[in-house]
Amino acid sequence: MKDDHGQGFVIDRLTVDFTPSRLLDQLKRLRNKDHGVVRALHELCLAIAPGKAVGLLGESGCGKSTLARQIMGLLKERDPESRITFEGQDLDKVLDTDEQAFRNSVQMIFQHPDTFLNPKLMARDMVMEAFHIRGESKADIQAGRFHEELGKALDVLGLTWEDLEKTSDQLSGGEKKRMSILRVILAKPRYIIADEPFSGLDVSYRNRILKQFEILKEAGVGFLLISHDFHVTKKFCDEICVMYKGRIVHRYENPESGVPEVQHPYTQVLIVSNDYLARCHEALPEIMGKFKPEMGEKDWRTAGCPFEDRCFYSDNTELKDACRTKTPPEQRVMGSHVLRCHLFEAKEQQP
Amino acid sequence: MTPDNSVDKALLRANGLSASVYNRNRGREFHFFRNVSFHIAPDEVVGLVGESGSGKTRLGLSLLGLLREGPGLYAGSLSYRLSDAEPLDFSFQHNGGKKRGEPLRKGLAPVLGKRIGLVMQGAKSALNPYQTIGTQLKDTLALAGCPGTQIPVVMEQLLSAFSLASRSASIAHRYPFALSGGQAHRVMIALGFAMGPDLLVADEPTTGVDSPIQALILQHFKAFRKGTLGPPRHASRPRPSMLFITHQIDLMKGLTDRVMVMYAGELLEVFHTSQLGQRPHHPYTERLMEIANEAGGRAAVHSIPQIPGRMPVMYDPPEACVFADRCSLANERCRKEKPELVVDPQGQGVACHERH
Amino acid sequence: MPVRDIPAQPQALQKAKRGRRLNQVSLAYGLLLLWVMALIIGWLSTGDATAANPLGVNQPLWMSTTGADRLMGYDQLGTPIGPMILHAFFFYPLPLVLGTLIFAIGGIVIGILRSGFFIKLHTVIEIVLDKLMQIVELFPAYIAIIMIAWYTTQARFELAEFWKNLNMAACALALLNIPFFAKVVARKVNQLASMDFIEAERAMGLKKSEILIKHIFIPYLVPSLILTAGSFLMELVFMDIGLSYISMQLGEFDGFPSTGSFGILLAKAYVPSQFDVGPWYFFQVALIVTLFLLSIRYLLHLARTIFVEGMTNDA
Structure with missing residues (x-):
């Protein structure tokens, strides 16, 4: 968030780690590994x-x-x-x-x-x-x-x-x-x-x-x-x-209208599943084909996209490698949309 | 009851069912539900829709004889026609302070968990904390009469269908406390399916989970109904019937054959899902549908459909139409006279003076 | 959204202003038991030392006297029993209540301090408090040390003189019991402090002291305080009955014992040889003690219902 207006909350690159227990904390210090440390929030930016x-x-x-x-x-x-600032103050x-x-x-x-x-x-x-x-x-x-x-x-x-x-x-x-x-x-x-x-x-x-x-x-x-x-x-x-x-x-x-013009694959899953519940078609929508009920182990600390294992588009041959090895960068698409997905990177490169 | 064939062959028939509990401090009866009559045919999925506190969970539990509190069922009759089992008939009378649930519980004991199954609300507290998930599943399958050689196969099928065995270590060796809320929820549903019942009472199986997962769960229910999920069924047995209890009326379209709308302990309407919106509905159902179908987007916030007021307290439910206070169509007659729910031969009906 | 008529002074709130509900049944039971007990004491401790004895043995004299004498008469030494009972009723509980108060307040304060919810203490103070709380576990060891010291030095330590003062005895017992209660309080406060609703109240903006009093002390600590302090009070009663029966009570003044404990009253009604003749006469002793403890229990129950809201369950 660059525009630092004096009102409201501004959250800048908020990162929070959780250590499951004190024992693990000690282990981590001994071995100097972040084994067992759960990353709850990763460089999150938000303004209210x-x-x-x-x-x-x-x-x-x-x-x-x-x-x-x-x-x-x-x-x-x-x-x-x-940093979290409230009305201009820390x-x-x-x-x-x-x-x-x-x-x-x-x-x-x-x-x-x-x-x-x-x-x-x-x-x-x-x-x-x-x-x-x-x-x-x-x-x-x-x-x-x-x-x-x-x-x-x-x-x-x-x-x-x-x-x-x-x-x-x-x-x-x-x-x-x-x-x-x-x-x-x-x-x-x-x-x-x-x-x-x-x-x-x-x-x-x-x-x-x-x-x-x-x-x-x-x-x-x-x-x-x-x-x-x-x-x-x-x-x-x-x-x-x-x-x-x-x-x-x-x-x-x-x-x-409530429906965004550009959709991240995960946004798409959320929208489509809501639509499915309301309309109740016979078969699950195609986009949910790879969607599993649980999140994978991977998080944002490792390279690659954490959503890759549940993403419908990750099997796409052009993207396969990028999704697994590269963390998707932040991109601005169609003015107001800010996304993190290789899909849109590819689209931007194509034309 | 109507002389309709489907009603006569009904798997479950409830007639004038009422249940209450006596509150000593208030000196009054708290009514769970009153005068509820319905039937569930073999191979039929019936949805039960109502807001919290309308008595839908109690009604579901009472069908399994699990209504514990005080007097429980005090009027009406229940009859079960389950496959490979004796016909079971129970009737309840108001007979003072005796334990009224007792005969039902004893009579249903041989078929509970075999021919009648339950998916409970509150997954974590409903699982036995001292047994692994695998043991619980195995026991459930064995109790339901699944042949011993089939048990590992069916277990494997259920666990993988519910994404419970995808990780390196299968969840079958874990205890309930080691599961996340979502996992426990899916285990609960898998246990319900493992019973391979003729009648499955599913109490709010989609509540409290995210919408993509709701969609997956709904898909599992469809698969179970088709027979592609769960223990193998003998050819002579009909496909399973279900009572699907929920507060989301919009879930009803794809899964259920008929929908019963419950409000303040009474059934207001029964209709076929295929005829949704094509026949006169109860004003309450209309309102619920309006909310479920409302247009999205920020522009619509000001004209957002609402139902004013609140549900009557069930200590002294009104002797008139229970929805009259919140109804826009209510007139003098609605506030004095109770409308009867008359179910036609197709199994549909509306309890409303204004709509027939 | 149609807003329905709003009552100017809603009935429900008026009702709430009457305060917390009393449990009348408990009150009635407690008072009834106390009254019955007073009657029996009066009856027991009255009699004429020289009256003829139909059985020919030393039996308590209330058995041979008439009812009027029994209720308000004189004891074996000729002391009028009525004023003694009144005295007992008003002054007897004082040392016991004093001891119980020390026990309760000490336990609560130390417990809350140690829990670390209210103030973060210096580590040294925490360690000292922890050691203090271990006194209970070490209690048998302390007694053993004192006994050994006493016997080895052959010091003429007038233990009896020390115990003669019931105030002293009650306070000493209270001090020894404080750590036990403080431990319970500290654990309870710690357990509650980690609960979600305390977090919610903090997010709501309540001060720590307000949370401590309104959300922890009154709904959670007071009931356990009443129970623990109640059982401690009963402990003190037993101690007093035992001590005063073997005449280790406060010194007498004006012809009355300064505490009119049951032990004295009973000692005056019975002579030791009585026990050889008919131990069943001591049934009355047990009856009195039981009645007294029961009445305390019922009164405590009453106190609990005043403090604990929601004990009357109407869902």
Whole structure:
């Protein structure tokens, strides 16, 4: 990201490694190998601007949640080269100097509400925390000055006052999810990092929440919508990033129609599979012929494209060698599309 | 019931099935589902669609006699006509605080896991943590009556079909804790297929996985139905029937023959998948279809279809139409009188005053 | 999105303002048991030392006296029993409660400090705290060392004098038990600190102290605190009953023992030779102790239901 505007998050070449255990860490130090070190994120660049929504697509295990934790400052270990800036300042510095202000303006919706709500506390207590964090005085909260606001938000999310009187283990999974979204909406943040906000929610609620998000976005809230559902992101986001193995392989401005003109093979798989589920043709689409349910062992540290083993085009004789031996460089295709794929390199060379 | 041939030969017939649990603190009954009647014919895939909390999982479990809580099934009757097995008939009456699930569980014991199979939700907790995947698969196959010489072949076939044996070390030697969530999910489905059942109850088999993998799983279900996946079946046995429980109505098109729409513990509509959109539908089904078919793109966000309100709480479900609160067509009659679900000879019907 | 009418002061919130629900049944049981126990003590410890004995043996005198005398009479030494029981009710628990408080607060504070969730301690302090927590494991060794030292030096250490002060005894026992509880607390806090919802609360913007109190202490530590402190209190009661029965209680003043423990009351009602005649008479002793412990248990249960929300399960 070269344009360093003073607003929003700017993530520059974020690299995060995970060591599975302390024992392995010691082994690594002894043998000086990066054996067993999992690379969660690899030189990831991203910007979140106020009033804009960035969609992050990718399957489970590709590092989406790690990215969200890095942005929230919950996970501080990262490569020394990487930089995250929040409104022009380094994130670590912001957290050291004024953590409270940062937390007030950035909120996160967690993926699994079952473990992210305290099971022994009443939902009411946890929702009221939102007002407390917003900086409202205790007297105001107790006087019930926010009942109307709370009532409206509850109604939008399909919750009732009685639900507030339950502890979170008495709520169903969907109710918990909506309760955690309610909390974030009431806290009135300037940025929302939403990690799979619609997983486990019924379509009727999903659309209502999406509309609520749209209203917030128009009021200037910046969004990072992490999802594996192409259907949702294409409706809501201004920019869509497709992530594979901790690196963005395809970034594009979301067109009005929702279907990008140029597609990375992985983007294509995501789009086509969604289409298949909706239309349900008899046979699997051709492009998914090589697609396996699991990611391969290969990652971005070794040469070659990590998606090669699942890619429909990698058997193409012209590309075969390039896909296996060369890491695809970043290229700009058709203006707004930024891709990492040899397929487009070849296309550019041909004419 | 209608004198239709297909209904008489039905593999499973449920009549006026109701289940509830008594909540001591509230002093009231919580209804899982009420007065549910349907049938599943041999070689038929029936989809059960509904939002979370509509009782669809409970209905699926009750068909296997697995509804544990309190009174469980208290009204209606269930009859099974499984191949190579005695006809099984059960009826339930409201008989005070006795254990009502007991006779069903005992009666179904000889056919569970052999003729009736289950794919459970929550893959990781549903697998036995102290047995390897291979042992669990082998035991399941042996229990289902797969001949001993065939077991390794079928295991190999299932594991490779679900991409569980592609790596250097096969997953068969691993314990459930060593599996990723996606792997456990596929193992669960493989176990369901390994039973080689006449009736497979699949509870949300596509929930919580990415869309490309959903597509792969759907493909496996199609293969299982055709008989190309799973243990070999004797020629005399019909192809497997399935009850496919899900909350995604858009998955129904390619896989299922008929779709049942459940809402607040009641069946609102039953229709043939081929006639989707060609016959009068229940307003709820229409709304669901509208959401599933909505146009993509950012332009559509403001006109995004929604269903306002929320599902009635099942402590005191309304004695009128359960969807009346959220329905745009609702009139006075809908709020007073409960519409009956009348199933025609083709096995279709709508429970709505406005649509017939 | 049609917004339905919003109640101005929703009923549900009004209901919540009444505070946490009491468990009336537990309260009733606890108080009833305490009252029955008081009655029995009164009954047991009353009598006339010179009254005629129908069996011809030294039997407790309450067996031969009338009910009115038994309830509010005089003991063998002629001391009125009524004020003694009242005294016991108000002052007897004080040293025990003091000991329990030291035990609970010490355990919680040391445990939370050691867990490292709230403040990151200096490594040296951590090591010291760890060593302190090992005291429990080393307890038998300490006793052995003291015994050996005592016997070898032949020091005329007035152990009895030391134990005579129940306050001292309770505090000493509390101090010795703190490490045990601190360990439990530290483990619990560590376990909770690694859980996802604590991370979520931090992301939400709550301060560490707020998380510690609202999300860890009240819902998770208080119940185990009440249970552990409760069982410690019972331990102290047993210790006191035993000590005061063999007349190792606080010194007497104004003719009353300064703590009206059960041991004293029982010692006054029975003479040692009684045990030779009919050990079954001691059934009443057991009954009283049981009733007392049961009543403590029920009152603790009550305390737990006040603090632990969601114990009443209505899904």
